[in-house]
Amino acid sequence: MSGKGEGGDVLGASEEAIAKGSKSFAAAARLFAPQMRADAVMLYAWCRHCDDVVDGQELGHGRIAYAGTPAERLDTLYEETARAYRGAPSAHPAFAAFAEVVRRNDIPERYPLHLLEGFRMDVEGRRYETLDDTLTYCYHVAGVVGVMMSLIMGARDGVVLDRASDLGLGFQLTNISRDVIEDAGIGRIYLPAEFLAEAGVPEAEIAAPEHREKVARVAARLLDVAEPYYDQALVGMRALPFRAAAAVGAARGVYRAIGVEVRRRGPAAWDARVSTSKAQKIGFLMKGLAAALATRFEGAPPPRPSHLWTRPA
Incomplete structure (x- = not known):
């Protein structure tokens, strides 16, 4: 596993996201074998990133001035997710990590789309x-x-x-x-x-x-x-x-x-x-x-x- 992508050290960025965003998951993930832990951490980082973009937060806290409305940002996440499944490069570490993980573990596209549908429930109130x-x-x-x-x-x-x-x-x-x-x-x-x-x-x-x-x-x-x-x-x-x-x-x-x-x-x-x-x-x-x-x-x-x-x- 390279841990590198268009966004640089994607594993390092993912480790930082989990350390700040979920101490509970970070603690449990220490028990995984190294490759499995890396993949779990990178998947978590993508989930956290998508949640933050929709809610206008950083690691689940505060307020960040993302461009566009929540619905527009969610549409962009759908597009970026589709690009990842097509093998298109991404400049964002979370999506670079995500592309590696879904490819290596053969994760069907319907599952990340199910997650985005959950975020749409929030957007639609x-x-x-x-x-x-x-x-x-x-x-x-x-x-x-x-x-x-x-x-x-x-x-x-x-x-x-x-x-x-x-x-x-x-x-x-x-x-x-x-x-x-x-x-x-x-x-x-x-x-x-x-x-x-x-x-x-x-x-x-x-x-x-x-x-x-x-x-x-x-x-x-x-x-x-x-x-x-x-x-x-x-x-x-x-x-x-x-x-x-x-x-x-x-x-x-x-x-x-x-x-x-x-x-x-x-x-x-x-x-x-x-x-x-x-x-x-x-x-x-x-x-x-x-x-x-x-x-x-x-x-x-x-x-x-x-x-x-x-x-x-």
Whole structure:
């Protein structure tokens, strides 16, 4: 793997993006074998870049004055993604990295396009009436990332890719619960409208202090929904190479712990951003190794529950 492209040292730029943009993923990725880690990091950098361009941010924070409207910028990302699949050179490190990764790992074009469709949901201000609506969004912005990461790990079986998507759903449901108030501040509501209505929370008043206790109950309900998807990730780990399974187990532990803390804090969950400490991340790396080892000795996996949301083909 060269790590070089039209944009220069694409791996170095990708490493910088993950170090600043997601300490949780960066920690778990340390368990990958070198080539697999490089590819995972470069794919992450592309995902992060596309998200930032659409939202007008840098590494998920602040405000950046990108040219054009969000819809126009998203259209450009579609065009650049198509160019990468045609083998056209790119001056941007994230797209140079992306082109290397999809070629080396034979990632079908439909998967990155699914991710961009998720960003389009944000651009269009999509409303999420039901839990299935929210889960559809979760797939497009996170579940499909799990699918692409699994392809990098060597998985090709559809059942294993389903389990990877499940883990992405768990991650995103946790993110939604953690970021409810922050998201509402920029006009984005991912909690199912039916959940809010049942709790007696007007959608326009999610961030109002007087509704904090009710919102906490809705967030806890969404975290309950996440649990079976986290469970399915454990089932899928057995089909992955040992180091990859350990990394997945570590990431699962880190993100699930964030949800546990959101639930524990209740109405105070949004007084300060919930995260895990460096010591906790190290602990989850060890637990990820143990979980991966355990999967080597388990019997046949149980069938996936039929009521769980199913990713599109």
